[in-house]
Amino acid sequence: QKEVEQDPGPLSVPEGAIVSLNCTYSNSAFQYFMWYRQYSRKGPELLMYTYSSGNKEDGRFTAQVDKSSKYISLFIRDSQPSDSATYLCAMSSNRDDKIIFGKGTRLHILP
Amino acid sequence: ETGVTQTPRHLVMGMTNKKSLKCEQHLGHNAMYWYKQSAKKPLELMFVYNFKEQTENNSVPSRFSPECPNSSHLFLHLHTLQPEDSALYLCASSQDRTILAKNIQYFGAGTRLSVL
Numbered sequence: 600q601k602e603v604e605q606d607p608g609p610l611s612v613p614e615g616a617i618v619s620l621n622c623t624y625s626n627s628a629f630q631y632f633m634w635y636r637q638y639s640r641k642g643p644e645l646l647m648y649t650y651s652s653g654n655k656e657d658g659r660f661t662a663q664v665d666k667s668s669k670y671i672s673l674f675i676r677d678s679q680p681s682d683s684a685t686y687l688c689a690m691s692s693n694r695d696d697k698i699i700f701g702k703g704t705r706l707h708i709l710p
Numbered sequence: 711e712t713g714v715t716q717t718p719r720h721l722v723m724g725m726t727n728k729k730s731l732k733c734e735q736h737l738g739h740n741a742m743y744w745y746k747q748s749a750k751k752p753l754e755l756m757f758v759y760n761f762k763e764q765t766e767n768n769s770v771p772s773r774f775s776p777e778c779p780n781s782s783h784l785f786l787h788l789h790t791l792q793p794e795d796s797a798l799y800l801c802a803s804s805q806d807r808t809i810l811a812k813n814i815q816y817f818g819a820g821t822r823l824s825v826l
Contacts (some may be wrong), residue, residue, distance in 0.1 A: 603752070607750065607798075626776035631813075635812070635817075640819070640822075641819050642712065642714070642716075642800050642802075642818050642819045642820050643753075643800070643817045644712065644817070645815075645816065646812060648814060679788075687753070691813065697755065697766075698813070698815065699752075700752045700753040701752060702750065702751065702752050703752075
């Protein structure tokens with residue numbers, strides 16, 4: 600079983616829709632959870648960072664962590680064409696400070 | 711602009727060439743990283759430097775040779791590469807590798823490498 604699983608997509612949704620992106624993981628020691636956005640021909644850019652379980656909101660973005668299910672989500676409200684990018688989840692633990700990345704989900708917001 | 715600058719942005723090299731990738735960060739961070747990003751694969755950590763000392767080498771072939779002269783600069787020297795080494799090479803930096811809360815990594819735009 601891979602440490603972090605993420606559906607590569609592509610995921611196509613109409614402009615204005617709510618987008619849900621997800622990752623599952625197997626290592627119960629993960630405590631730090633991140634979402635990166637990567638536009639074409641650019642490096643990954645940190646979007647959201649959460650510690651342990653719960654929700655975190657930043658503008659149109661909400662990150663959710665469910666440690667009991669080993670499942671994290673990123674919700675994008677009122678999606679815009681400029682949100683079209685690849686979204687990578689990432690996580691790390693206190694025991695091993697290496698950050699493990701998912702493969703990324705390609706998202707297309709259709710105007 | 712993330713504060714991490716990589717040059718060149720694109721590089722085409724033959725299998726017998728020697729070239730170097732450069733990374734510079736203006737964030738005052740102490741840890742720097744090289745990653746390889748290939749299509750349909752997760753980011754692969756290659757090397758880690760913390761306070762100029764190499765702390766990790768993830769079984770990377772010797773044809774890749776990192777150099778970190780100071781906390782702001784990181785190089786990746788390339789020689790006798792193979793076509794399968796073609797990928798996007800990303801540099802990242804973080805405040806402190808050893809303190810997880812300060813280990814948020816900021817990435818450069820990458821160097822797109824093609825080996826012919």
